[in-house]
Amino acid sequence: MAAVARRLGVAPATLRTWDRRYGIGPRGHTTGRHRRYAPADVARLELMQQALLRGVTPAEAAGYALSSRRPAEGVRIIAQRDRPPDILDRSASVVGINRAATAMDAVVTQQLVEAAVRDLGVLACWDGVLAPVLGALGGHGGCVEVARMVEECVLAAMIGATPLVTVARNPHPVLLCGVPGERRALPVYVLRAALAQAGIGTQLLGPDLPPAALAAAVRRTGPAAVAVWSARARRGGAEVFGGVPRTRQRVRLFACGPGWLADDLPGRVERLDGLAGAVRRIEALVGAPR
Incomplete structure (x- = not known):
């Protein structure tokens, strides 16, 4: 015994x-x-x-x-x-x-x-x-x-729940990352898993991504959208998104999570609070079948 x-x-x-x-x-x-x-x-x-x-x-x-x-x-x-x-x-x-x-x-x-x-x-x-x-x-x-x-x-x-999307519904990827200063961004991984299960191609850049690195990633990949997660109340939307270059195709910019202040975001940035709403919105805008 x-x-x-x-x-x-x-x-x-x-x-x-x-x-x-x-x-x-x-x-x-x-x-x-x-x-x-x-x-x-x-x-x-x-x-x-x-x-x-x-x-x-x-x-x-x-x-x-x-x-x-x-x-x-x-x-x-x-x-x-x-x-x-x-x-x-x-x-x-x-x-x-x-x-x-x-x-x-x-x-x-x-x-x-x-x-x-x-x-x-x-x-x-x-x-x-x-x-x-x-x-x-x-x-x-x-x-x-x-x-x-x-x-x-x-x-x-x-x-483990994120499938490998070899043939994505979107011709250009969705970049996902966490806001600078927040070292842990689990919801970003949840967002990636949900989008991948819907057949949306993403590229995860991890938490605490510097704005300069985000801008460089946009230039390199020409994404369909960028979604940046913030969990804690903060200012700095202009700093995070202001350096994202304008490309020939329109890049949708999303401030995801409860940490963003709407009056602190540039005009071209759309705020998405909850994960479920973010998935629906991103899928509707960039995930139309080819």
Whole structure:
């Protein structure tokens, strides 16, 4: 039992409680001092733990694990067709990711983030799950290390959800970057994933891009549009967009995110606040099929 408890990261007393209350213990054991867990028993416990991390109650998690048709596979993450409806709920995903992140369990956190992105889609997952999780972590001064771990998990999940667009709907790319001075710009990666899934070709230039580098990228690529993300209230729209050269074809300029002040933006720049609206607007303007 001690070895199984260490593997799951729980106390042996927890295993005894799960067995006594929910009947999720070694099925083939005989009376005696030592309790022997077969591989299928351990797999059921792993399924229960995964369900608990997703926010369901212990009774629901045990019921799911006991009714699973494939316990012997040792599934590390619950398959879509086997998940109870509660697990697919956004609030349950928030609870699960928070629990795994607070425990600094990077593997489970990554699995839960990827599952939420896959189930909900990149935009709905960001708005309904990931942004609330990161917002809550950012509101506590002692959670910087947890927030950074979750950010890396989200970044990996968004990169994984971004298809390679080999034949784009737009003949000229959309340049994406973060505003100077903001070193972390996860929404830019969410925006890229959503646009790529819509068949829009993009070029990601990363966060904290200097205005001179943005201007040089426009000259080199002749993009259809430029979208710059800012999360924090700031001035400097003229500085960021003022150096973007005018080209023979019109380059659409978008100030994305809540950080821009409308009266500080040059006249040729359009402000787009939310990610979903930004995707719709960019797709409508530059993503008409050729």
